[in-house]
Amino acid sequence: MTTLWGEGFLLGLSTGTFCLVSCAPLFLPYMLADGRPGFFSNLNLMGQFLLGRLGAYLLFGFGVGFLGERFAAKIPSGAVSVAMILSGLLIIGYVLTRHLRDFGLCRFLPERFFSKPVPLLLGFFVGINLCPPFLAGAVRVFELANPWKGAGYFLAFFAGTSLYLLPILAASPLTRVKRLQSVGVLACVLAGAWFIFQGASGFFLK
Amino acid sequence: MKQKSLSASLLFALLLAGVMSALIFPHAHGPAQVLAHSLWFLFLGVIGFLILKTGRISRWRAVFFAVLAWGFLLQFKAALLGLRGKLFFSPEVTEVPYCHIAIVSQIFNYGYQQLLAFQSGNWKWWGPLSLGFLWVVVTLAIGRGWCSWGCFYGGLDEGFSRVLKRPLLKKFQLPARLRDLPAAMLLVFALLSLGTMLPLFCLWVCPLKITTAFLDPNDAVRKVQLAVFAAVGVMAIVLLPLILKKRVFCGLICPFGAWQSFFGWIHPVRVTISPNLCSSCGLCVAACPTFVLTKENIEDHHVSGYCNHCGECMSACPTSAISYTLFGRQAQIQKGPSILRELAEVNVLYVFAGLLVGGVVGSLFVPAFLARFLSLFLR
Numbered sequence: 396m397t398t399l400w401g402e403g404f405l406l407g408l409s410t411g412t413f414c415l416v417s418c419a420p421l422f423l424p425y426m427l428a429d430g431r432p433g434f435f436s437n438l439n440l441m442g443q444f445l446l447g448r449l450g451a452y453l454l455f456g457f458g459v460g461f462l463g464e465r466f467a468a469k470i471p472s473g474a475v476s477v478a479m480i481l482s483g484l485l486i487i488g489y490v491l492t493r494h495l496r497d498f499g500l501c502r503f504l505p506e507r508f509f510s511k512p513v514p515l516l517l518g519f520f521v522g523i524n525l526c527p528p529f530l531a532g533a534v535r536v537f538e539l540a541n542p543w544k545g546a547g548y549f550l551a552f553f554a555g556t557s558l559y560l561l562p563i564l565a566a567s568p569l570t571r572v573k574r575l576q577s578v579g580v581l582a583c584v585l586a587g588a589w590f591i592f593q594g595a596s597g598f599f600l601k
Numbered sequence: 602m603k604q605k606s607l608s609a610s611l612l613f614a615l616l617l618a619g620v621m622s623a624l625i626f627p628h629a630h631g632p633a634q635v636l637a638h639s640l641w642f643l644f645l646g647v648i649g650f651l652i653l654k655t656g657r658i659s660r661w662r663a664v665f666f667a668v669l670a671w672g673f674l675l676q677f678k679a680a681l682l683g684l685r686g687k688l689f690f691s692p693e694v695t696e697v698p699y700c701h702i703a704i705v706s707q708i709f710n711y712g713y714q715q716l717l718a719f720q721s722g723n724w725k726w727w728g729p730l731s732l733g734f735l736w737v738v739v740t741l742a743i744g745r746g747w748c749s750w751g752c753f754y755g756g757l758d759e760g761f762s763r764v765l766k767r768p769l770l771k772k773f774q775l776p777a778r779l780r781d782l783p784a785a786m787l788l789v790f791a792l793l794s795l796g797t798m799l800p801l802f803c804l805w806v807c808p809l810k811i812t813t814a815f816l817d818p819n820d821a822v823r824k825v826q827l828a829v830f831a832a833v834g835v836m837a838i839v840l841l842p843l844i845l846k847k848r849v850f851c852g853l854i855c856p857f858g859a860w861q862s863f864f865g866w867i868h869p870v871r872v873t874i875s876p877n878l879c880s881s882c883g884l885c886v887a888a889c890p891t892f893v894l895t896k897e898n899i900e901d902h903h904v905s906g907y908c909n910h911c912g913e914c915m916s917a918c919p920t921s922a923i924s925y926t927l928f929g930r931q932a933q934i935q936k937g938p939s940i941l942r943e944l945a946e947v948n949v950l951y952v953f954a955g956l957l958v959g960g961v962v963g964s965l966f967v968p969a970f971l972a973r974f975l976s977l978f979l980r
Binding site for chain 2: 420574577585
């Protein structure tokens with residue numbers, strides 16, 4: 396089992412930049428917009444985000460380990476597109492209910508929903524991104540045909556990739572700057588729109 | 602800016618044209634090129650003269666700026682027509698244009714490319730670094746003023762914003778937070794571009810591809826890109842500048858503007874509102890073409906870092922409360938000949954630097970277009 400964890404961790408370490416470039420466009424604007432004062436509160440935010448990613452990874456690892464190739468066959472081809480659309484909608488919903496209230500759209504949105512679990516759900520949806528390293532891990536887990544080993548492998552993979560997300564916390568002192576909070580809010584809208592567009596284009600622009 | 606005497610204005614014009622010719626003339630070959638370069642230096646000198654003689658910085662700067670942009674557009678289109686026989690589409694164009702806006706909107710990609718170039722020792726890949734050096738020179742010379750004095754795109758929306766005498770929508774007020782949109786564009790597109798290793802801003806948003814050839818719309822994605830490009834172009838460069846009399850692309854979209862406003866602070870020249878002279882009439886707020894000045898700015902006499910030193914507010918101010926300063930302070934020689942005292946002030950020196958940088962940039966393409974045109978008659 397230790398060897399397996401080592402494999403997953405090393406795969407994560409060698410390909411974690413994919414995770415950084417997939418997560419940063421959503422998480423960094425979110426962190427700026429949220430404007431939490433101080434490193435530890437932003438660390439808390441990132442912890443929730445990572446927990447969401449971990450949930451997606453474990454679900455995938457468990458599923459692939461349990462069902463082998465059958466699980467992969469059951470993943471609808473549009474799952475990644477749906478996850479992208481949902482992450483885009485989530486971050487735009489968050490911004491509309493928390494920061495752009497003067498637009499009046501928050502009346503139509505469940506405000507409570509967009510207050511607490513946003514980083515967790517954001518991490519989950521971004522974690523579903525079937526990027527090349529993720530698929531490389533999946534191929535290895537197919538061979539294991541064991542759900543627990545699959546989940547363990549993806550747990551280690553998650554640990555390896557998560558190290559690459561930590562540099563985002565270097566932007567923590569910037570979250571106190573009012574102007575950058577405003578930039579973060581607009582960046583959330585732009586990034587959200589881009590994710591929705593990319594997700595939708597998965598269905599329409601093949 | 603106060604109007605200068607005839608002799609001071611003439612000396613300024615001669616100095617400007619002289620420095621330009623010393624820098625650029627050695628590269629002109631053949632009668633058409635020599636004549637074209639001479640006309641360009643003359644044009645610069647006339648613009649410099651008119652700015653000083655009338656004291657209206659922005660009016661004459663805008664003429665120069667529009668010529669710069671249209672010269673760039675015409676030269677590239679003429680070259681495309683000559684090389685490929687097409688103005689807009691070409692199957693040979695496989696990459697987006699390479700310009701300062703493209704670089705900053707994928708700045709992390711360029712950083713990564715430079716790392717690879719450094720590791721490989723392949724010096725051919727060091728192009729962005731030399732452009733980076735040029736950027737440092739320009740930033741040290743005019744700081745945030747690039748967007749109003751040197752950028753070869755800015756004159757497009759500025760030109761359209763000056764077609765009508767008054768804005769069609771007089772009472773339009775931009776929500777203050779939207780002024781941060783270019784910075785948000787910069788942040789998001791730099792991060793997204795790194796994820797895809799593609800110049801996403803250029804591919805999907807930038808309307809300035811009009812200056813070169815477009816990627817062939819041979820699939821659905823390209824067709825959508827073309828539609829977005831056309832929509833952003835028509836709205837941000839033509840229609841909204843016409844309706845609002847504002848530089849909408851420069852003020853609300855361009856990521857390079859945000860980049861330059863961030864790094865431009867290293868240049869000592871600022872646009873400053875004098876609290877003693879300001880009557881808080883708000884005319885500068887209405888005049889500011891890039892949505893930088895707001896009522897709040899006027900109340901605390903502060904000009905935001907997004908200001909790109911176009912000088913429009915200075916012309917609009919009835920009490921001459923706004924001027925270029927050195928870190929917020931007026932600096933002027935008090936002794937010596939009157940012509941020297943007239944010229945050795947921050948306003949004049951900044952105009953000189955702006956026209957010089959813009960003139961050097963323009964000399965890369967405006968004289969080339971003129972020479973192309975003149976060669977028709979000089980054969």
